[in-house]
Amino acid sequence: MADWNPGAYLQYTDERSRPFGELVAxxxxxxxxxxxxxxxxxHLTAVLxxxxxxxxxxxxxxxxxxxxQARASDPGTEYVLADLATDRHTADVVTSNAALQWVPGHRDLLPALADRAARTFAFQVPGNHDAPSHLLLREVAARAPYAEVVGAVERRATADPDEYLxxxxxxxxxxDAWETTYTHVLQGPDPVLRWISATGAxxxxxxxxxxxxxxxxRFEAEYGAALREAYPERPYGTPLAFRRVFAVATRTP
Incomplete structure (x- = not known):
């Protein structure tokens, strides 16, 4: 995969940041x-x-x-380029927001990640891998001629709260493990396509x-049409239900 696009990711800063605020609280x-x-x-350093x-x-x-982008916008904070699975930083608190789902075998890594926290390990991951947005992504990508290029699209599933517990x-x-489904109200043309194009797609x-x-x-036109049908625009905007799963593991005295 090519590198991420910070500008596209930051289009929905408030919606993407809200779960992290509730996690660290x-x-x-x-x-x-x-x-x-x-x-x-x-952008989440401000939350911390x-x-x-x-x-x-x-x-x-x-x-x-x-x-x-992080170093340019927040020069007072240390930012390190490293693989999350192999990084060895330790701290009183280790957090992660909507990132571990991209790490292969993240469930197996969780105890070791928690051990790097002197007090608390807290993370949040999306739990919407079977939402229409992702089902349609896999469905459209499986059609010709796209499938010849992308192959089978991985169902990047995360666990339920009880499994993380x-x-x-x-x-x-x-x-402490729980889940929350947010209903974001997105504005503008093709907002769900713009949302997922910056992340899961x-x-x-x-x-x-x-x-x-x-x-x-061509793919974006076909996928966008399917998303508009699955997430119809309302007079007040386009509602997007987004399930997220949280876990906070704290050492006992």
Missing amino acids: RVPGTPATVVDLGCGPG RARWPEARVTGVDSSPAMIE EILARPGWTV QPVLHALEAADPALRA
Whole structure:
């Protein structure tokens, strides 16, 4: 996959940031150090600063474009280019917002990631892999001529709260796991297409673009029409239901 596009990702900053604010609000205590895994373009550092103004924050991301954007917009914070699965930063609190679903086998990594936190490990991942937006992505991508380029589109499934609880609930830890479905009201033309084009559809779109920009444009037209039918515009905007799964694992005294 080509690199991420920070500008496209930041189109819906408020909607994408809200779950992270609700995640860190459930983290107890006042940490001195925080590591944010999958920090993206650095826009969530403000959420961490508002929660813990005195903490030293380190952002980690595997995207050069995202790290470059983060360093430019927030030069006072340390941002590190590294793979989330192999990075070894430790802190009082380790957080991750909508990033671990991109890490192969992320369930198996969770205990080790939690162990890097002296106090609390907290993360949020999308739980909408079977929503119409993703079902249609897989369905349209499986049609000719797109399938010849992109192959089978992975169902990038995350776990339910009870599974994350089972993984993280070990001796010496307490775990709070839950889910929330947000109904975002998006504005403008083809808002669901613009939303998913910056995130879940990126691998498909990049593959098509690399093969033939005209093929990507054709796919976006076909996929966009399917999304408009699945998510019809209302007088007040286009509602998008988005399920997210949260877990906060805290060491017991």
